[in-house]
Amino acid sequence: MELLAQQARFTVIKEIIRIPLIMNISHNIVITRPLKDVAAYLSDIANDSVWQEDVLKSAVTSQGPLGKGTSGYEIRSVMGFPMRTEWIVTLYEPEKRLLFASTNSAVPYEGSMEFEPVEGGTRLRYRFSTKAEGIAGLLDPLMEFFF
Structure with a gap:
């Protein structure tokens, strides 16, 4: 025994x-708002803690407008503990896609948000994966x- x-x-x-x-996460949803509004809201790092319940705090650490090379950090609740990760934008096409990857994280990750206008709103394709x-x-x- x-x-x-x-x-x-x-x-x-x-x-x-x-x-x-x-871990691999993939979401494909239609949001009933115009593409311009959806892309602007989700591309604004200050909103991360609003639409991602495990994000406690997030901020951009680089200067200038959002684009390739923009850097920032997040503090997430992971199994009840705060975990800080740092990331960089690897590709940015306004109102089309935003790709990002960790630069300093206990578990490296990468992800993307792709926006597409559809009847009645905007299709969001969100992908996030961790790498061993x-x-x-x-x-x-x-x-x-x-x-």
């Missing part, structure tokens, strides 16, 4: 550790081996 409890505990630990390492690189990349195979 003790061995079974230990194996179950290791399985839970493995899942808790592995879940945050590799750095420490996470080293831990991922070890978790598989040990657990």
